[in-house]
Amino acid sequence: MTVWGKTAQVTDRSTRAAVALRGARLSYGDRVLWDGLDLDVAPGEFVAVLGPNGSGKTSLIRVLLGLQPLSAGTVHVAGGNRRIGYIPQQRAIDVSLTLRGRDLVGFGLDGHGWGVGWRHRRERRAAVDAALESVGAMRYADAPIGLLSGGEQQRLRVAQALVGDPEVLLCDEPLLSLDLAHQRVVSDLIDARRRAADTAVLFVTHEINPILPLVDRVLYLVDGRFRIGAPAEVMTSRTLTELYRTNVEVVRVRDQIHVVGAQHVCEDEPHHVADEG
């Protein structure tokens, strides 16, 4: 029997987790990517997701986006799918593509909506302008997007993810193939957003150093095993040796962490949410 008039739940954004996984398990046949994963990400928290390729980092993002069902357990994301901002890694864009930065950002606002998009176009333009302004991309907003540099394109990606006013930001290797200066710019923009608007950030990366000062907690995945904790707890020789089940040395050089010994710790192969499944 259908129960009508279910009690409306009053949700308080400041106390409630933006992302909640309970006993989450993801497996393909016999292969278990992760199991028994409990993770609460608070609003405004910055969580880095680390691990070798094939450890299920991108699959975790797919689960949170609702593209991949869990094998067991539950997942909850605040605001539902429409309030998630998603930033993919930078990819080559065709030089001749008929598209401007402004159009890319506009897709983040209502690209999923049916119709042609004539209605509300004034409001849309204002929202897109504000997002472009917030990442400092106004100057090249009307240029063909294929002619922009990788760093400029990733700034537009950040604006595209922010224009929908997300409660959760999912970033899948957004710094890959950017130079150091642009890595800094892009990660600072993401950090500024979560501080200004209490947006929870899940940041998949193979390289923690560019974002180390921003990270509150680390989720480290290796072959179905995982650890969650502050970087100082997780990024130690002992913990990583346990996770990798081989001798791993964590060396701190000035402000940086270097992981020595796990040969596949730092692979630089692109992967993508859309390529799987």
Next chain:
Amino acid sequence: MENFFDFQLTVELLGYVQPMLIAGAVLGLVAGLLGPLVVTRKMAFAVHGTSELAFTGGAAALLIGIGVGYGALAGSVIAALLLGLLSRRDSDRDSVIGAILAFGLGLGVLFLALYKGRAANKFGLLTGQVVSVGSTDLWLLIGSSVAVLAVLAVIYRPLHFASVDAAVAVARGVPVRTLSVVFAVLVGVATALSVQLVGALLVLSLMITPAAAASRVTASPLRATLLAVVFAEVSVLGGMLLSLAPGMPVSAFVTAVSFFIYLVCRLMSGKRERVQ
């Protein structure tokens, strides 16, 4: 040769070809609106493949004695569905199209060989002007075009999103795969309609050339679409008018005009790139 483009004769013939001009204008609109998406999705070869299957369908219709328009429509919709379902990955799309195109063309040749009617009809399927557009054909063409544009109006935004930014579109819950099959069918219908006018071999001049020209001169999707419509209309209507006095096939003039526009746009974009 001095009477090749006889103005007096052109005016006299105008009354007779009015239905064809209407058909051309409608086709120009449909092709102009679909074209930029086709170009963005790199589907030029798919359009060519679909038009060859429209030829096969038209040839089959000639053979069994039903309207060529219906045959072409059936052929290209089947082709569009096959292409949409068989080529799930970009990497094997070209080879799937190649395989289907070749087989379909072979079948079409067989059907034409078996057909005992007028030879002009056979040639017309490939190069255009199958039969002069009668009122039933005109209504079929207008009805199909309205249907294509209605569906396009509903799916336009998510389709555009999926066409230029598939990874993020998937993440935002856009049904990317379904949309690409639906779009393939829309292109199939538009292709089948164009085949009757410019022929299976020359459909690209309507579906691709105007949009390719437009994309050389602007990065704005809206402006590119408007320009593509204008270019397609100028090509179709201009080509038809120019063909009247010399009494030559329409398709020759349509392709010439659209290619000329393309060349001009390329020259302009070359200048723009040098300035940057």
